[in-house]
Amino acid sequence: MPSGRTHDAITILLAVPAFAAAFAATKSAPASAVVAAAFIVGGVMFGPDLDTVSRQYSRWGVFRGIWFPYRSFFKHRSRFSHGLVFGALFRTIYFMGILTLVVFLAGFAYTWAAGGRTGGLLNIAHLWQPVGEATRRGLGDNFLLLMFVGLWLGAASHTFTDMAGSFVKTGRVSDFL
Numbered sequence: 001m002p003s004g005r006t007h008d009a010i011t012i013l014l015a016v017p018a019f020a021a022a023f024a025a026t027k028s029a030p031a032s033a034v035v036a037a038a039f040i041v042g043g044v045m046f047g048p049d050l051d052t053v054s055r056q057y058s059r060w061g062v063f064r065g066i067w068f069p070y071r072s073f074f075k076h077r078s079r080f081s082h083g084l085v086f087g088a089l090f091r092t093i094y095f096m097g098i099l100t101l102v103v104f105l106a107g108f109a110y111t112w113a114a115g116g117r118t119g120g121l122l123n124i125a126h127l128w129q130p131v132g133e134a135t136r137r138g139l140g141d142n143f144l145l146l147m148f149v150g151l152w153l154g155a156a157s158h159t160f161t162d163m164a165g166s167f168v169k170t171g172r173v174s175d176f177l
Contacts, residue, residue, distance in 0.1 A: 007158055008055070011043030014157050018150065026146075034143060035150040042154020046091060048082040049158070051075070066098050082159050088152040100128070 015036045022035035049056045050067050051074045057064055070091070074081045080090055135143055
């Protein structure tokens, strides 16, 4: 398999074609920039190797502990970590769940410390509503979709690089091409 440094270099190089493809599809430089930036984040910070102690995992620094349950639950190179369809989707859902929990607990702690009435877990949608409105207002209606596409493509570039490396090592390059 390619090294972390090789994966990073491929991700950075492929961000330019990702920007160009997004621009061809959207005719919007800001939308294309969102896809390209998310592509880089998807490949460098949010890729399939978060289920191991890897460069991607280490880059999270003091926050890498949020990936421990993910690492414990998914086997490395399973269809749920390296899979093209499920990998980025599960990481996104997992990360948004953790982020939601942190926001809820912070709001709960603040309200409790201020002596106010604390909301229940069902009120969690109200915590995200202003974030969604601000995102749509400032970055456009398709921002979250464009961001997910970029994250998915960045993670997919990692998976394709791993697949190509496997075919080269086993001498089955013609099967890959």
